[in-house]
Amino acid sequence: MSIGATTPASGDVVLRTVGLTKRYGSRLALDGLDIEVTRGRVYGFLGPNGSGKTTTIALALGLISPTAGHVEILGLDTRTHRAQALRGVGATLEGQAYFPHLSARDNLRVWARIGADTTEQRIDEVIERVGLASRARDKVRNFSLGMKQRLAVAAAIMHEPEMVILDEPTNGLDPAGIREFRELIRELAAGGTTVFVSSHILSEVEQMCDDVAILKSGRLITQGPVETLVGASARASSVLLRTTDDESAISVLQARPGVVAVRREDGRLVVEAPQEQTAAQAAAISRALAERQIWLTELRPQENNLEDFFMEITGEGADAAAGADANA
Amino acid sequence: MREQILAELMKSRTRWLPYVLLAVLLLGAGVQVWLFGYTMWWSLRNEADPQLRSDLPELIRGFALPWALPALLDAGQFWGSMIVGVFIASGIATEYNWGTARQAISRGQSRNQWLTMKLLGLALFCAILLLAALAFGVVSMLWTSSLAGYAITLDPPGAAHMTVFDVAIVILRAGFGVLPYALLAFAITVIGRSTALGSTGIILFVIIEGTLNSIFGALGGTWADIRTFSIEHNVSSLLAANRVDDGQYLSIAFRESPRASELPDPWVAFFVLCAWCVALLVVTYYVFNRRDLRLGTGE
Ligand SMILES: Nc1ncnc2c1ncn2[C@@H]1O[C@H](COP(=O)(O)OP(=O)(O)OP(=O)(O)O)[C@@H](O)[C@H]1O
Ligand SMILES: [Mg+2]
Numbered sequence: 001m002s003i004g005a006t007t008p009a010s011g012d013v014v015l016r017t018v019g020l021t022k023r024y025g026s027r028l029a030l031d032g033l034d035i036e037v038t039r040g041r042v043y044g045f046l047g048p049n050g051s052g053k054t055t056t057i058a059l060a061l062g063l064i065s066p067t068a069g070h071v072e073i074l075g076l077d078t079r080t081h082r083a084q085a086l087r088g089v090g091a092t093l094e095g096q097a098y099f100p101h102l103s104a105r106d107n108l109r110v111w112a113r114i115g116a117d118t119t120e121q122r123i124d125e126v127i128e129r130v131g132l133a134s135r136a137r138d139k140v141r142n143f144s145l146g147m148k149q150r151l152a153v154a155a156a157i158m159h160e161p162e163m164v165i166l167d168e169p170t171n172g173l174d175p176a177g178i179r180e181f182r183e184l185i186r187e188l189a190a191g192g193t194t195v196f197v198s199s200h201i202l203s204e205v206e207q208m209c210d211d212v213a214i215l216k217s218g219r220l221i222t223q224g225p226v227e228t229l230v231g232a233s234a235r236a237s238s239v240l241l242r243t244t245d246d247e248s249a250i251s252v253l254q255a256r257p258g259v260v261a262v263r264r265e266d267g268r269l270v271v272e273a274p275q276e277q278t279a280a281q282a283a284a285i286s287r288a289l290a291e292r293q294i295w296l297t298e299l300r301p302q303e304n305n306l307e308d309f310f311m312e313i314t315g316e317g318a319d320a321a322a323g324a325d326a327n328a
Numbered sequence: 329m330r331e332q333i334l335a336e337l338m339k340s341r342t343r344w345l346p347y348v349l350l351a352v353l354l355l356g357a358g359v360q361v362w363l364f365g366y367t368m369w370w371s372l373r374n375e376a377d378p379q380l381r382s383d384l385p386e387l388i389r390g391f392a393l394p395w396a397l398p399a400l401l402d403a404g405q406f407w408g409s410m411i412v413g414v415f416i417a418s419g420i421a422t423e424y425n426w427g428t429a430r431q432a433i434s435r436g437q438s439r440n441q442w443l444t445m446k447l448l449g450l451a452l453f454c455a456i457l458l459l460a461a462l463a464f465g466v467v468s469m470l471w472t473s474s475l476a477g478y479a480i481t482l483d484p485p486g487a488a489h490m491t492v493f494d495v496a497i498v499i500l501r502a503g504f505g506v507l508p509y510a511l512l513a514f515a516i517t518v519i520g521r522s523t524a525l526g527s528t529g530i531i532l533f534v535i536i537e538g539t540l541n542s543i544f545g546a547l548g549g550t551w552a553d554i555r556t557f558s559i560e561h562n563v564s565s566l567l568a569a570n571r572v573d574d575g576q577y578l579s580i581a582f583r584e585s586p587r588a589s590e591l592p593d594p595w596v597a598f599f600v601l602c603a604w605c606v607a608l609l610v611v612t613y614y615v616f617n618r619r620d621l622r623l624g625t626g627e
């Protein structure tokens with residue numbers, strides 16, 4: 001399916017994967033992935049469970065080695081300049097990544113020591129920024145899931161990297177936390193930081209990203225600006241009908257202006273129309289049918305949102321089963 | 329570099345394991361010097377039987393300098409190797425489990441750098457633990473000697489002369505004897521990623537190696553020659569070179585007292601041990617560089 005997939009327009013590419021492929025034994029987790037992340041944009045990396053998001057991030061960070069293909073970060077080929085490239089990156093990974101016996105502040109101090117210089121003042125600043133100021137001295141062992149997630153974000157942004165890579169960062173955050181997090185992302189982007197954020201929650205990506213890539217079973221389904229994808233899905237708005245005489249109804253409806261298509265689905269008729277016209281269509285449809293003595297037993301406008309669109313192109317959701325079948 | 333070592337110390341400092349291990353080391357030094365050394369001498373001192381009391385000068389060697397120092401280092405090398413092995417196993421495996429190894433590498437530390445910093449940091453910490461136990465042992469020797477009314481000297485009449493320089497050499501030899509075991513624990517844990525595997529691995533290795541060497545020694549001939557390639561046989565050679573003389577040698581190590589006449593030349597031993605160290609390091613770095621780092625799985 002091609003839905004207005006465009007490569008982000010020119011500009012400075014900070015992350016590029018070229019034919020990136022990863023096989024775990026016989027399982028093909030990632031299959032020739034080509035994505036480009038443009039500087040200063042918030043890039044959503046969307047896909048159901050097991051689609052290969054974490055695998056892609058781990059490959060970009062050099063934690064696992066690709067079966068084929070490679071990754072370029074900040075213009076550097078990570079096969080030869082991994083350490084140098086990653087100095088400009090901050091990342092959170094799936095799973096924990098902290099010293100449980102140290103305080104939040106000491107955790108950040110350890111990272112400050114092994115990486116680029118970060119002052120004590122900057123450490124205080126990020127702790128404040130992620131809302132952990134009152135718990136900065138507590139052992140991370142005793143933190144709640146959301147607090148640990150906040151600490152991970154602090155570790156990712158503390159050295160003011162050019163690009164931040166976040167793997168499902170809102171996992172475990174409460175609604176207030178998610179909102180704060182969204183603000184943080186916006187702030188980072190406003191400050192010129194490129195943000196790459198993976199998620200399996202579409203609405204989240206829709207709300208905070210400029211660009212989005214959709215991944216399924218290790219393959220890129222589409223990549224492009226969010227508006228383009230929202231537009232593509234909006235075009236497919238429809239009205240669901242149940243009538244006393246479907247045959248006649250179909251011929252009546254197909255003759256109407258503004259109707260794109262009429263089809264049967266689960267004993268209902270689905271009338272597709274441009275989204276901005278669906279409300280008007282609903283009224284017009286009921287009148288037109290009534291004039292021919294065809295009676296409606298059900299009429300329901302259905303706004304195809306991005307969520308449905310995502311479900312539609314990625315299938316049922318979790319890739320676990322699909323992934324197993326895909327094994328060569 | 330300095331910063332990275334400091335980071336390593338920061339990680340270890342606040343764990344409880346090193347303090348438990350230090351307590352075990354101190355206990356061992358205390359048992360050897362106070363319990364076996366001094367108490368044995370003290371219980372004989374009031375013996376009426378002159379025959380038994382004639383052993384007193386020999387028993388002094390259980391806690392008095394210079395004899396007690398190489399013997400303490402002998403025990404320290406034996407038990408210290410295993411304790412250091414456990415500490416190293418834990419130091420490496422926890423970083424796999426906490427996901428902090430991944431985090432460090434994803435922050436642009438190279439794998440070689442990570443391993444090297446880990447190794448240097450742990451080595452420094454282990455050296456501090458071992459030296460603390462040694463210091464406690466030496467203080468115990470001085471204390472027991474003065475309780476026994478025995479002169480504190482490195483150069484008592486009738487014994488081989490021992491200078492301060494010799495003391496440094498003696499300590500370095502024993503310390504070097506810990507190194508191959510430490511690197512073995514390091515290798516097992518980097519490859520196996522588990523504290524349990526690393527700790528039991530190193531302890532079982534020490535026990536099995538010692539047992540096999542005794543069997544090979546008893547079989548004699550070519551069998552006995554196999555021992556030349558083992559770590560234990562060569563470490564024993566260094567420890568034998570440490571001895572003041574072949575007299576009373578009180579060590580709580582579970583192995584025969586080393587005798588230079590039955591062991592390889594110390595220089596040969598030194599090079600064999602160096603070969604072990606290099607081989608273990610090569611394997612460890614090779615495997616770690618090719619390894620996919622999995623997720624943090626919890627504590
Ligand atoms: N170490 C591994 N060994 C074998 N297979 C693995 C390994 N890690 C991941 N996989 C497989 O690779 C595929 C992609 O996994 P990945 O973790 O990248 O998915 P994901 O998109 O991050 O999913 P989620 O949303 O659940 O985090 C899955 O089929 C998974 O089972
Ligand atoms: Mg994932």
